[in-house]
Amino acid sequence: MKHRNPIETELKLRVPAIAPLQALLSSMGFKEETPSQPEVSVLWDRGEELRAKGEALRVRRYGGRVILTWKGAKLPDPLLKIRPEQETAVDDGGELEAILHALGFAPVLRMKKTRAVWAREELTACLDETPFGCFLELEGDPNAIKAAAEHLSLGADRVEPRSYPTLFRAHGLG
Secondary structure (H helix, E strand, O other): OOOOOOEEEEEEEEEOOOHHHHHHHHHOOOEEEEEEEEEEEEEEEOOOHHHHOOOEEEEEEEOOEEEEEEEOOOEOOOOOEEEEEEEEEEOOHHHHHHHHHHOOOEEEEEEEEEEEEEEEOOEEEEEEEEOOEEEEEEEEOHHHHHHHHHHOOOOHHHEOOOOHHHHHHHOOOO
């Protein structure tokens, strides 16, 4: 079982297209872990309880799996998005949703995108296609994130500081 750091550190970058990045990632030692496929993520909340604290509870369906994720409030950083994160795979998504409903949670935002996951030892790269553009998310060691972005010639002008939920809401989707 792969141990995950309970602190997520990532950088989201706007990119013009996904296809050219695949060869670049491969040349940097990344291997495709999950080919491009649909992902559906649903945020759950009790009223605005979690959102008001900067937290999120997400049920993600991707790659034949259902994953429950809790994200804590963001920690201050001028470039990277850093926040506590805990997640686990769930055998039965329907039962999970029944439990969430029983606890007073309700779905508040549904997001659809297409995602491919690439990885190397210290970094994960997610290539995302959304209704409002294409993105590269780099997650892992902060120094490795910055070095990879520089190697890919993706400067600060490409950084997207907003979360996917914020972007989906801003575009009237979800």
